[in-house]
Amino acid sequence: MTLLKRYVLRLFISLKYITANVVDRNNGKIVVTASTVEHALKNTLECGRSCNAKAASVVGEVLAMRLRVEGLEQGQGRGIHVDVNKEIEKKGFKNRTKIWAIVNALKSNGIKLILEDEDNSGPESSSRYREGDEFINTKD
DSSP states (O other), X not given: OOOOOOEEEEEEEOSSOEEEEEEETTTTEXXXXXXXXXXXXXXXXXXXXXXXXXXXXXXXXXXXXXXXXXXXXXXXXXXXXXXXXXXXXXXXXXXXXXXXHHHHHHHHTTOOEEEEXXXXXXXXXXXXXXXXXXXXXXXX
């Protein structure tokens, strides 16, 4: 079974800022975004010279709220795809707590996420997604 990856979560993490975008892959456009660069978030956080996991979870909560406003909390029935291992590889091992903070904030706010485990192992690769409080494994 092939899952269509229409909406994908993309993260940008620097020493000072955290940005989370949900991208519509059909159009190539950003549908919803949240960032610590925004004045509303920057003024409420005490990042100082670096943002921490608490700031990342606030970004996740704001992103979840904006997804609900747009009506995309279910990703139009398909969910929002996240490849956590790929994001950790790209952002570095030190940022894994920030990445998981964003993912957990989205989950706890009722966003349907599809967590992908792509280890390039061929037919054994699988993706799992969260439905309610359970992870459901799907084999390709």
